[in-house]
Amino acid sequence: MDVDTAKYITFIVTKDCQLACKYCYLVGKNSKERMSWEVAKQAVDYILAHESDMPEEAVVWDFIGGEPFLEIDLIDKVCDYIKIEMYRRNHHWFNSYRFSFSTNGINYHTEKVQQFIKKNSTHLSIGITIDGTQRKHDLNRIWKTPEMERGIMPKPEEERGSYADVVKNIPLWLEQFPDDSTKVTISSADIPYICESVLHLYGLGIHEVNINVVFEDVWKEGDDSLFQEQLMQLADAIIDGGYYRDYACSFFAEHIGKPMDIETENQNWCGAGMMLAVDAAGNFYPCTRFAAYSLRSKKPIIIGNVHDGINKNLLRPFLTLDRFTQSPRKCIECEVASGCAWCQGENYDAAHTETIYERSTAICLMHKARVRANNYYWNKLYRKLELEGLREDYDENHRKSSQTPC
Amino acid sequence: MERKKVGQVTPEERDEIQALFERRNGLNELAQVLTADNTELYERLVTDMGKTSSLFQEWWNDMSAKYQWEATENGSWEIDFDTCNIYLSE
Amino acid sequence: MLTYLIILLDDTSVSFCHADNPRCERRLIPLDVLRQGIRFAMMENLTIQFVYPDYPLPADYASVIESIDHAKIKPTVEAADVWVTDKPFEGEVDVPVVLRITRQELFAQTEEISNLIGHAPRLNIVITDIGAFTDDDFERYRALLADISARVETLTKEGRMPWVSLVTDRMALTKMNNCGAGDSSITLAPNGRFYVCPAFYYEAPEDSIGDLEAGIDIRNRQLYKLEYAPLCRRCDAYQCRRCIWLNRKLTREVNTPSHEQCVVAHLERNASRTLLANIRKANPNFLAETKIEEIDYLDPFEMKREK
Numbered sequence: 001m002d003v004d005t006a007k008y009i010t011f012i013v014t015k016d017c018q019l020a021c022k023y024c025y026l027v028g029k030n031s032k033e034r035m036s037w038e039v040a041k042q043a044v045d046y047i048l049a050h051e052s053d054m055p056e057e058a059v060v061w062d063f064i065g066g067e068p069f070l071e072i073d074l075i076d077k078v079c080d081y082i083k084i085e086m087y088r089r090n091h092h093w094f095n096s097y098r099f100s101f102s103t104n105g106i107n108y109h110t111e112k113v114q115q116f117i118k119k120n121s122t123h124l125s126i127g128i129t130i131d132g133t134q135r136k137h138d139l140n141r142i143w144k145t146p147e148m149e150r151g152i153m154p155k156p157e158e159e160r161g162s163y164a165d166v167v168k169n170i171p172l173w174l175e176q177f178p179d180d181s182t183k184v185t186i187s188s189a190d191i192p193y194i195c196e197s198v199l200h201l202y203g204l205g206i207h208e209v210n211i212n213v214v215f216e217d218v219w220k221e222g223d224d225s226l227f228q229e230q231l232m233q234l235a236d237a238i239i240d241g242g243y244y245r246d247y248a249c250s251f252f253a254e255h256i257g258k259p260m261d262i263e264t265e266n267q268n269w270c271g272a273g274m275m276l277a278v279d280a281a282g283n284f285y286p287c288t289r290f291a292a293y294s295l296r297s298k299k300p301i302i303i304g305n306v307h308d309g310i311n312k313n314l315l316r317p318f319l320t321l322d323r324f325t326q327s328p329r330k331c332i333e334c335e336v337a338s339g340c341a342w343c344q345g346e347n348y349d350a351a352h353t354e355t356i357y358e359r360s361t362a363i364c365l366m367h368k369a370r371v372r373a374n375n376y377y378w379n380k381l382y383r384k385l386e387l388e389g390l391r392e393d394y395d396e397n398h399r400k401s402s403q404t405p406c
Numbered sequence: 407m408e409r410k411k412v413g414q415v416t417p418e419e420r421d422e423i424q425a426l427f428e429r430r431n432g433l434n435e436l437a438q439v440l441t442a443d444n445t446e447l448y449e450r451l452v453t454d455m456g457k458t459s460s461l462f463q464e465w466w467n468d469m470s471a472k473y474q475w476e477a478t479e480n481g482s483w484e485i486d487f488d489t490c491n492i493y494l495s496e
Numbered sequence: 497m498l499t500y501l502i503i504l505l506d507d508t509s510v511s512f513c514h515a516d517n518p519r520c521e522r523r524l525i526p527l528d529v530l531r532q533g534i535r536f537a538m539m540e541n542l543t544i545q546f547v548y549p550d551y552p553l554p555a556d557y558a559s560v561i562e563s564i565d566h567a568k569i570k571p572t573v574e575a576a577d578v579w580v581t582d583k584p585f586e587g588e589v590d591v592p593v594v595l596r597i598t599r600q601e602l603f604a605q606t607e608e609i610s611n612l613i614g615h616a617p618r619l620n621i622v623i624t625d626i627g628a629f630t631d632d633d634f635e636r637y638r639a640l641l642a643d644i645s646a647r648v649e650t651l652t653k654e655g656r657m658p659w660v661s662l663v664t665d666r667m668a669l670t671k672m673n674n675c676g677a678g679d680s681s682i683t684l685a686p687n688g689r690f691y692v693c694p695a696f697y698y699e700a701p702e703d704s705i706g707d708l709e710a711g712i713d714i715r716n717r718q719l720y721k722l723e724y725a726p727l728c729r730r731c732d733a734y735q736c737r738r739c740i741w742l743n744r745k746l747t748r749e750v751n752t753p754s755h756e757q758c759v760v761a762h763l764e765r766n767a768s769r770t771l772l773a774n775i776r777k778a779n780p781n782f783l784a785e786t787k788i789e790e791i792d793y794l795d796p797f798e799m800k801r802e803k
Contacts, residue, residue: 001428080439087436088447088781094431119438122431301748312758316797317749325751350717355749357724 003097003125006058009047010277011040015293017066019162023187023214033293034071035280040308043278048085050309051092054276058096060125064288069107076116094394100125102183104141106162108169117176128173128289129168129183130204132197136190137163169202174205181208181248186227188218193404194230199237202247207399210250213370215346219363225367231373239381248399254378256339257371262332266322271285272356273318282306285368286318286393289345303354317356318344326359340367410478412483413492415469420490423469426462426489433458498712500681501542503533504694505557506549507686510571512580513675514624514739515695522549525686527560532708533684534564542689545569546633547694569594584608585615597672598625603636610647618659626739627746632689633760634763634794641767649774650773652782666768667783672728674738678705678720682712692750695741704770725751727758727796732788735768736761755795762794 015033047054061082076110079099086094098122105128107113117124118401127150131137138161173180182201186194194211201209213227231251238244238252283302285291290301304310324332331337340363344356351358355389385391433455434459442448466483469475473492475483483496507523518660525533537544544566553561570576573589580594584605593616595609602609602623612619629637645663658664666672675681677693682705684690689704690712691697697704706712718724720740728738728751738753746754753761769788776782 001424064789083432083436083439084447086446087432087451094432095425097432120435123435313746313754314748316727316754317752320752320797320800322726325724325726353719355719355750356714357719357751358716 001058003058003060003098005056006060006096006098007054007056007093008062008271008275009064010061010064010275010288010334011035011043011075012065012277012279012288012291012293013063013071014066015280017104017234018144019067019104019141020148021142022140023185023190023218032279035074035096035278037074037077038277039280039306040074040284041081042282043284044078044082044085045307046306047276048089048091049094051089057092058098058326059093060098060100062093062100063101067104067106068101068114069103069110072107072110072112072116076112076119077215079116079120098123098144100127100230102127102129104129104162104165105173106170109172124177125180125181126173126177127143127183128166128170129185130163130201130206131184131190132166132169132193133200134163136193136197136200137161137166139193140187141166151300170204170206179207181210182206184209184211185297186213187210188220191230192222194227195234195237198234198249198251199241199243200331202243207241207246208248212250212341213342213363213366215341215360215363217350217360219362219366224369227366228369228373231370233377235373235377239377239384244381245394245398251370252374252377253339257336258338259335260323260337265326265338268321268323268326268344269342270321270344273315273321278306284310285314287306287345288342290348294345295349298351298354301348310346320339320357326357328359328361330364331359331361336368336371339371340364399403407482409493409495410476412494413473415473415490415492416486416487417490419465419469420425420485420487423462423465423485424474424487426458426465430458497683498540498680499543500531500545500676501537501540502545502547502681502683502694503530503579504547504683504685504697505530505553508549508551509547509694510569510580511596511694511698512547512569512578512739513596513622513693513695514626514737515698515741516624517694517698519698522551522701523686524549524553524557525684527556528690529684529686529688530557530560532688534560536684536708538564542608543567549552549571554589558610558623570723584612587615587735589616592616593618594620595624596622597611599629599633599637601622602638603633605645606640610643612645613647613660614651614656614658616687617665618661620661623760626742626756626760629760634759637760638763638767641763642770645767645771645774649771653778661735662764663767666733666765666788667786670785671736672734672736672738674722674728675735677740678717679722682714684708690759693741696744699741719749719751725753727753727800731758731796733758733761735764755797758795758797761798762791766791766794 012036061079068075070188086097103126105278108128131141143160147154169393184197198209198211234249235252238249271398272289275287277285277291279285279291282305286303288294288300292300303314342359347358347360348356350360350362382391385394433451436451437455440448440451460491470483475492476494478494478496481494484495486493503525505525507519507521511517511519534544544564546561546566548568548570550571556597567577568575569580571580571783573579573591576591578592578594579589580596582596582790583592584595602621607662609621641663643659648658648660648663651658681696682690682692683694686699687701688708690706691704705714714720736757739757742749742757743753744750765788772783772786772788
């Protein structure tokens with residue numbers, strides 16, 4: 001099925017997680033807000049009863065947290081109900097659906113999760129997040145302590161990384177989902193470890209690494225130069241090491257770094273509004289990033305709830321957003337604009353007013369650094385392939401990144 | 407297992423078999439959760455599984471007749487949904 | 497470009513637009529604030545519209561008000577440049593009238609309202625609950641606009657063309673003519689602070705856009721401009737008020753109209769198109785520059801989504 005054009009429906013099943021990742025945008029995580037069966041059922045009933053409002057040919061039922069697999073019993077029950085109801089209602093999505101999970105991987109091997117995987121094996125997409133080498137992973141992805149819930153942060157020497165608890169499940173995951181990818185998030189402190197981390201993930205057998213810099217304004221002076229240097233090292237390592245044919249890293253993409261036409265390339269980047277998220281209270285959001293636990297400084301944007309349905313007027317701004325209307329002049333005139341992403345939720349959170357129409361440009365220098373390294377990568381790779389007479393073979397057979405804008 | 411490209415179908419033909427493939431998988435997984443006490447749905451499912459399997463096989467019969475793909479005694483054909491290519495696997 | 501300054505002379509100044517003024521406690525604008533507001537308008541080259549309450553102002557206000565060219569928006573017809581009322585009037589009136597009315601009142605009084613046409617130089621009908629329109633209401637509104645158009649057509653053929661905002665404005669317009677709050681106009685409230693429009697003051701007095709001392713500071717000011725409204729910038733329902741307050745209230749964004757506002761505006765647009773065609777049967781050169789194409793949608797959002 002074509003996930004690029006699918007409707008994404010996200011259940012925020014819990015706001016709890018075993019980890020307390022330092023870069024996590026979920027500022028309001030807690031162990032109290034867990035979705036009940038009643039709310040989940042009402043959400044499914046509402047969504048399936050409004051088939052004409054959601055005409056997308058395919059659907060991705062996405063379960064997130066916190067850590068979604070903490071709620072495997074609920075998820076299992078909900079997925080069974082979804083399957084039965086889609087079939088009973090003769091809903092067009094029965095012929096094209098996926099259940100999707102982004103997990104920290106810690107509970108992946110448990111019996112309940114494995115039973116669930118077996119039961120739904122042809123309809124699953126599971127991404128385990130592992131950030132790279134142990135030192136890179138453990139830099140951010142640390143275990144949560146009971147004290148943290150009370151606001152007491154551990155001393156650096158008391159922090160416990162989660163690498164070992166995740167990496168042990170990677171072989172099983174790759175055996176079951178050899179084509180799935182991992183997601184890596186880069187914040188300021190992670191920059192020095194980018195090259196070694198991607199190569200480490202390749203070494204673990206992960207063939208696709210989807211990697212992004214965070215959209216938040218966390219960048220320090222000089223970060224762009226360091227970032228560029230890391231990507232250049234990575235480019236050399238991928239090309240010289242021959243990884244380019246069978247492995248993919250989303251940092252390197254041919255289409256990025258070009259000027260964009262204001263008429264023909266005016267689409268919004270982000271899919272907020274075309275997605276639908278529901279939380280434990282039964283509130284609907286245009287994307288999880290607009291739920292209260294994701295926002296630092298703004299009120300949540302609730303577009304309805306499982307009882308009253310969706311207020312379509314509140315969706316209109318999301319569905320009419322375009323690049324021109326939300327971008328400052330420097331972005332419209334930017335000569336390397338293509339591929340420069342944004343997150344509508346972060347735009348809203350960082351905006352000067354209560355609007356989703358103000359694009360945050362915190363990643364501007366990082367994007368430009370990426371473009372320079374990206375240009376270097378493709379110039380080097382294509383020259384090598386041409387000299388070896390392998391350009392056509394590469395174009396036809398190399399692994400392409402499956403990452404699509406959220 | 408050896409795999410050899412033996413032909414290609416059109417995107418429209420690919421869409422037909424992909425839809426049947428998805429439906430067959432959906433029905434198979436639904437069968438694991440639907441119990442016989444849900445009489446109405448269960449009977450519908452059983453009928454549907456038979457019908458979908460027949461359509462699935464019909465597609466392969468029609469296409470192999472149309473394109474005359476290479477075949478071997480122990481081999482089976484596979485389709486790559488991304489490229490529409492047909493492979494013979496042994 | 498900022499062109500108009502609306503000055504609310506009192507907290508109970510009459511509402512002349514979609515939003516009701518919920519304030520009933522009098523709070524007159526201090527005289528020094530009034531003077532500073534006028535001085536600000538003079539320096540910024542703004543045309544002032546004074547909005548009056550329903551009680552007489554102290555005598556010393558008159559001389560300050562008359563110190564600058566202006567328009568008076570009043571809840572009484574006496575000495576008004578624009579008279580705001582919430583009931584159909586009787587007799588002849590020699591100033592433009594703003595009739596503020598709910599949709600149910602409008603549907604219930606179609607005949608009375610049709611009879612007002614031609615008895616004032618201009619009749620602006622402002623519906624105060626656009627956000628509550630249902631699909632049935634849209635059909636009733638379509639019928640009402642046809643009735644009003646018939647009356648306008650009759651008078652026009654008699655050589656006495658009346659101006660009724662709902663059906664004649666679009667006939668005379670060749671580009672958007674919206675309320676312009678935050679773009680071409682701002683409001684000075686009795687507290688000495690500036691607001692996007694009076695409705696923003698009524699609802700959230702803490703959300704001002706500046707004051708007389710610090711000046712105006714409209715954050716994301718571009719969003720009040722037509723070219724930053726994706727649904728509106730290609731729309732040709734030129735008579736639409738494109739009410740910034742209603743946008744904010746119903747869609748959360750100042751640049752995005754609600755479904756109800758779009759459909760109401762397009763029903764008016766289409767009624768104007770029919771009216772124009774009917775008038776041109778007798779007078780082919782009537783408003784010759786105006787073109788209103790036939791369209792098959794009432795909400796541009798549906799068109800945008802299909803694309």
